[in-house]
Amino acid sequence: MKTALYYLCICCASTLLLFSSPIRADDNVTRSHALSVYDQFKHPERFTHFDYANPQAPKGGILRKAATGSFDTFNTFAPKGNWAADSYTLYDSLMVRAGDEPYTVYGLIAQSIEYPKDLTWVAYNIHPDARFHDDAPITAEDVVYTFETLKEKGPPHYRHLYADISSVKATSRLRVEFRFSRPQGKHLFLRLSQLRVLPKHFWTRPENDIANADLSIPLASGPFKIKDFEAGHHVTYERVKHYWAKDLPVNKGRHNFDEVRIDYYRDDQIALEAFKQGAYDLRVDGNPKNWAEGYKGNRLKSGDIIQEAVPNKTLGLRAFVFNLRKARFADRRLRQAISLALDFKWINKHLFFDIYKQAYSLFSNSELAADALPSAKEIELLSPWRKDLPEEVFTRVYQPPTTDGSGNWRNNQRQALKLLKEAGWQLRNGKLVNQKTGEPMEFEILLSQPEFERFVLPFANNLKALGIHARVNTIDTSQYINRLREFDFDMVIHGFWPGISPSTELKNYWGSESAKAQAGKNISGISLPVLDALIEKSVKTESRSELVDIARALDRVVLWHHAVIPQWYLPYWPFIYKKGLKHPETAPDYASGLDTWWWE
Numbered sequence: 001m002k003t004a005l006y007y008l009c010i011c012c013a014s015t016l017l018l019f020s021s022p023i024r025a026d027d028n029v030t031r032s033h034a035l036s037v038y039d040q041f042k043h044p045e046r047f048t049h050f051d052y053a054n055p056q057a058p059k060g061g062i063l064r065k066a067a068t069g070s071f072d073t074f075n076t077f078a079p080k081g082n083w084a085a086d087s088y089t090l091y092d093s094l095m096v097r098a099g100d101e102p103y104t105v106y107g108l109i110a111q112s113i114e115y116p117k118d119l120t121w122v123a124y125n126i127h128p129d130a131r132f133h134d135d136a137p138i139t140a141e142d143v144v145y146t147f148e149t150l151k152e153k154g155p156p157h158y159r160h161l162y163a164d165i166s167s168v169k170a171t172s173r174l175r176v177e178f179r180f181s182r183p184q185g186k187h188l189f190l191r192l193s194q195l196r197v198l199p200k201h202f203w204t205r206p207e208n209d210i211a212n213a214d215l216s217i218p219l220a221s222g223p224f225k226i227k228d229f230e231a232g233h234h235v236t237y238e239r240v241k242h243y244w245a246k247d248l249p250v251n252k253g254r255h256n257f258d259e260v261r262i263d264y265y266r267d268d269q270i271a272l273e274a275f276k277q278g279a280y281d282l283r284v285d286g287n288p289k290n291w292a293e294g295y296k297g298n299r300l301k302s303g304d305i306i307q308e309a310v311p312n313k314t315l316g317l318r319a320f321v322f323n324l325r326k327a328r329f330a331d332r333r334l335r336q337a338i339s340l341a342l343d344f345k346w347i348n349k350h351l352f353f354d355i356y357k358q359a360y361s362l363f364s365n366s367e368l369a370a371d372a373l374p375s376a377k378e379i380e381l382l383s384p385w386r387k388d389l390p391e392e393v394f395t396r397v398y399q400p401p402t403t404d405g406s407g408n409w410r411n412n413q414r415q416a417l418k419l420l421k422e423a424g425w426q427l428r429n430g431k432l433v434n435q436k437t438g439e440p441m442e443f444e445i446l447l448s449q450p451e452f453e454r455f456v457l458p459f460a461n462n463l464k465a466l467g468i469h470a471r472v473n474t475i476d477t478s479q480y481i482n483r484l485r486e487f488d489f490d491m492v493i494h495g496f497w498p499g500i501s502p503s504t505e506l507k508n509y510w511g512s513e514s515a516k517a518q519a520g521k522n523i524s525g526i527s528l529p530v531l532d533a534l535i536e537k538s539v540k541t542e543s544r545s546e547l548v549d550i551a552r553a554l555d556r557v558v559l560w561h562h563a564v565i566p567q568w569y570l571p572y573w574p575f576i577y578k579k580g581l582k583h584p585e586t587a588p589d590y591a592s593g594l595d596t597w598w599w600e
Contacts, residue, residue: 028117035095035113035193036104037186037501038544043098043106043249052100052588053253053596059239061599063257063581064280066271067264068449069477070232073213077198079155079519080485081213082478084235085262090220091196094124094143096250099588103501105193106250109138109221115189119180122189126174131244132199132221140170145200147178153211156517161191161504163513185540187503197221223255236261253584256598267450281578284592287451288352291574304579309572313589315366316497317359319564320445320459323489324525325515328443332390333423335562337416341462342565345405347455356568360400361555362496364569368551370559373397377549381537382557385530390560398559400566409462416466432467442469443490448480452493485519493567494523500590501547503538510558511535524563531557 033045042051049055065085073081076088095105095113107113110124130138147168150158165188166181178192202219203210217226223246224237237260245251263280265271268287272294275283285291291307299305320342322329329335344358361369374382374394382393392398403409420426424435432441445456453472460470470491475483483489498505508514510531514522534554541547558564573592583597 029114030116031112031114033112034104034106035186035189036102037190037541037547038102040102041098041104041106042101047249049249049252050098050100050254050588052584052586052593054584054598055252057253057256057582057584057596057598059256059598060258062259062261063282063597063599065260065262065282066274066280067262068266068268068271070264071235072231072478073215074218074226075210075213075216077150077154077210078213079153079211080482082481084229085264086224086237086260087226087235088196089224090218090222090226090237091198092130092221092245093194093196095193097194097591099591099593100586101590103190103499105190108245108248108250109197110193113189113193115186119183119185119189121177121179122184122192123171123175123177124193126176127245128174129244130221132202132219133225133240134199134202134219136199136201138197138199138221139173140176141173142197142200143176143195144168144170145203146195146198149198149203149210156519157508157514157521160507160511160513160517160520161188164188183540185503185542187501187539187541190501191504223251224260227259232264234261234263254595256596269451275576278578281581282594282597283576284594285574285576286570288355289454291355292353295576306575306577306579306581308575308577310575310587310593311572311589312592313365313571314497314569315363315368315500316495316569317362317364317564318493318495318567318569319359320567321492321494321524321564322562323487323491323523324527324563325487326443326490328441328490331423332562333419334425334441337419337423337466338463338468339562339565340401340412340416340419341409341466341468342401342459342567343403343405343407343409343412343462344400344568345403346407346409347458348568349405351454351458352568355570357571358400358402359566359569360398361566362558363498363502363551363555364566365571366500368500368502368548368555370552370555371397374553374556375549378553378556381534381549381553382530385528385533388528389530389557392560393556398556413462413465420466427467430467431469440469441467442471444471444473445491445493446480446483446489447472447474447493448477450474456493484523487525492523501544502551503535503541503547506535506538506554510554526558526561526563528557528561 034041067085071082071084074084074087076083092109094110096108098104109130111127112125114123126140164180165178167179169177171177199219215231223240223243225240227236227238229235239258272290295307322335348354348356363369401412425432426435456472460472463470496509508521510526512527512532514520515525515527534550538550580600581597582600587593
């Protein structure tokens with residue numbers, strides 16, 4: 001189901017020193033049931049369940065949800081294809097992330113992790129009971145096969161994230177070891193811990209190919225498997241009765257429904273009306289109009305449906321993103337001028353019922369945001385590239401364009417026209433043209449959701465006042481995904497949702513390799529040596545304060561480069577659900593917690 005936000009992690013409520021015990025002659029090796037970046041995590045080795053899960057939650061019932069668009073594959077590892085909703089949950093990962101801590105992971109397929117002080121390798125010890133759905137054991141060879149196959153045939157981001165891994169080896173049937181070409185920070189260990197393990201015996205059959213995006217039902221290992229589906233219409237997952245990990249501490253009180261059915265609708269407004277008619281049970285609805293007005297009526301008054309805003313501490317950014325690969329956007333002043341046409345306060349007041357908060361950072365809603373002048377440490381980090389950076393990076397705090405909300409944006413308009421003139425553009429007969437070539441300034445804003453048009457059209461109208469013709473083009477999800485992968489766009493709306501301890505994912509979002517790679521996740525195409533250097537440093541941080549300085553420095557560079565135009569964020573999860581659905585009293589701050597819900 002499409003949501004307004006993604007599941008993320010942030011800061012920790014309580015800490016314990018990492019339990020460590022030597023397992024070799026070398027006393028420098030640590031072995032643990034859990035891993036966090038800075039050796040602090042909440043639960044000891046023999047914990048019983050996550051605090052935000054109810055271990056007495058009853059099992060049973062069918063949860064009905066909705067998605068929009070369509071799907072054409074269950075293979076979430078293929079470079080192409082439109083995945084069926086929730087299909088990424090079919091596979092267990094080596095370790096599982098806690099929703100109420102910083103990026104901390106606990107054992108699932110891997111019951112423990114080992115690493116030396118110099119961080120030149122990491123090993124995962126496979127749980128002896130780990131099984132795929134055909135009851136075949138999960139072994140170290142499956143992990144080796146998964147890693148090597150995904151680097152060779154999977155989406156490009158696997159190659160970017162794991163570029164520093166020099167070798168992977170099954171040192172025994174239940175132990176797999178990764179070695180690095182250079183010492184690493186624990187961030188890479190955490191990323192590896194999220195690796196979903198493929199069954200080698202299934203994918204090496206001649207009829208199966210991990211690169212194929214089709215509707216073949218894969219052999220998996222997680223708490224649910226596919227029961228039935230109709231392409232583009234619905235998919236139903238059923239709880240695996242003999243799921244090998246159901247009694248592990250990380251799963252107690254989770255995965256409570258016997259079935260999860262997801263029905264597909266052409267667009268979200270049709271899905272909303274279906275929900276109001278009782279066609280399904282749960283929505284996560286970040287649409288402000290829906291939230292403010294869409295659920296009024298007898299069902300809400302009578303308590304048949306419940307509308308609940310559950311606070312979260314997620315961070316990130318949704319933004320208009322320039323495709324900097326396009327020559328028309330080469331001048332930073334032009335990009336800044338275009339950003340001044342976004343009247344957030346008017347849009348929020350008149351279209352969004354003042355529900356949203358204006359995004360001001362790549363890391364809005366967290367301490368990683370560069371919301372003050374740079375510290376001495378940040379200046380030290382940025383100084384080697386000072387001649388290549390805008391002076392504002394060092395002297396000013398980035399602020400998104402603002403107005404009084406009345407619709408009068410003349411001050412911003414005057415500033416924008418001044419910037420455009422400096423950049424070599426001028427108005428001729430109401431059209432903005434290049435002074436040298438006479439080429440008009442026009443571009444396409446590509447959308448995949450019709451509901452986005454409500455706020456994109458006012459932005460386009462303001463651009464028209466600058467003489468810029470912005471065509472708003474809404475296409476279906478499959479076309480949109482393909483054009484995004486091929487970087488065939490001028491401007492899109494995109495979300496960037498890093499973890500609270502961001503590192504390797506920053507390579508995908510802002511790294512030069514990802515900007516150049518086919519189907520890379522660096523949507524903007526920004527490619528700067530300073531960003532690559534900062535990202536490399538983020539991977540090797542040894543303290544939280546060091547990471548904060550690096551993240552803030554990176555924040556300043558991207559925003560003052562005007563590669564994106566920040567939009568807004570929600571500081572809560574917008575849940576609407578049918579009476580009888582229950583969730584624990586304690587919700588995780590850094591995840592939605594939907595996998596802990598149950599029927600009363």
